[in-house]
Amino acid sequence: MPTIEFENVTKIYGEDTVALDDVSFTIPEGEFVILLGPSGAGKSTMLRVLNGLTEPTEGTVRVGDQEVQGNRSDVGMVFQEHYLIESKTAFGNALTGALSRNSLLRSMLGMHSEADKLNALEALDTVGLLDEAGQRAESMSGGQKQRVGIARALVQEPQLVLADEPVASLDPKAARDVMRYLKKAATEENLTTITSLHQVNIAREFGDRFLGIRDGEVIFDGDADDLTMEEMDRIYYGDDVSGELTNDPTGTNTVPTHTAADAGESA
Numbered sequence: 001m002p003t004i005e006f007e008n009v010t011k012i013y014g015e016d017t018v019a020l021d022d023v024s025f026t027i028p029e030g031e032f033v034i035l036l037g038p039s040g041a042g043k044s045t046m047l048r049v050l051n052g053l054t055e056p057t058e059g060t061v062r063v064g065d066q067e068v069q070g071n072r073s074d075v076g077m078v079f080q081e082h083y084l085i086e087s088k089t090a091f092g093n094a095l096t097g098a099l100s101r102n103s104l105l106r107s108m109l110g111m112h113s114e115a116d117k118l119n120a121l122e123a124l125d126t127v128g129l130l131d132e133a134g135q136r137a138e139s140m141s142g143g144q145k146q147r148v149g150i151a152r153a154l155v156q157e158p159q160l161v162l163a164d165e166p167v168a169s170l171d172p173k174a175a176r177d178v179m180r181y182l183k184k185a186a187t188e189e190n191l192t193t194i195t196s197l198h199q200v201n202i203a204r205e206f207g208d209r210f211l212g213i214r215d216g217e218v219i220f221d222g223d224a225d226d227l228t229m230e231e232m233d234r235i236y237y238g239d240d241v242s243g244e245l246t247n248d249p250t251g252t253n254t255v256p257t258h259t260a261a262d263a264g265e266s267a
């Protein structure tokens with residue numbers, strides 16, 4: 001699996017919306033990285049630049065020794081919405097991950113190779129859903145559907161996995177389950193994985209490394225021990241406002257998305 005490298009990457013939307021501001025970092029192979037930051041900080045843009053859906057205005061993004069140019073089929077994506085085909089089984093949905101490797105005709109005819117089928121079953125096993133392989137997506141829980149989404153990404157045989165708020169719409173227990181399986185898959189396959197998350201406590205449990213993004217800049221780069229509550233305050237509320245997270249009465253530290261960034265201060 002390749003190293004990821006951002007070198008002085010800037011992304012400006014339209015005339016003057018600076019989503020990424022001269023961002024540089026390197027992620028070694030197999031690392032499980034979590035992006036933290038308020039709404040509008042630039043996390044999704046970072047993921048989109050990595051899978052080639054968005055082109056940087058300046059700078060270079062490399063996966064391995066190749067510069068990212070255009071959409072990549074070797075990146076496994078997991079989204080907040082699972083985008084499963086509800087009428088298909090878990091197995092059928094996982095198999096769609098093989099589409100990018102097969103011809104359109106073969107795919108339309110449902111002619112999947114034995115290797116693809118085996119891959120799909122192994123991927124479902126990895127996310128703990130082998131017994132549910134024959135169950136239709138429409139009858140699965142939100143957490144199970146997200147795990148099928150992870151299986152589908154694994155069947156793609158990706159070089160890296162990017163997950164954009166994969167547990168945002170789940171309750172805390174289901175969210176932990178999904179993250180546990182995502183981490184397990186990444187560890188078993190030594191997959192470099194980058195996930196954006198708003199649930200701070202869940203993030204701390206699973207991340208090897210955290211990048212704190214604010215106003216398009218990486219203002220924190222460290223592990224769970226470095227990620228103190230003061231650092232979290234700085235990432236989510238900036239240098240001016242503090243104490244919001246440290247005083248969180250619920251103890252869940254699920255970061256509200258209605259931060260200053262929403263009010264347009266980051267644009």
Ligand SMILES: Nc1ncnc2c1ncn2[C@@H]1O[C@H](COP(=O)(O)OP(=O)(O)OP(=O)(O)O)[C@@H](O)[C@H]1O
Nearest residue numbers: 013017019038039040041042043044045046266267
């Ligand atoms: N397609 C686009 N066109 C114009 N501006 C955009 C576009 N996509 C994002 N932006 C702007 O770029 C900035 C960064 O947005 P981005 O979606 O990357 O943030 P984010 O950290 O992922 O936020 P969230 O947590 O809400 O998903 C914001 O100011 C946003 O409004």
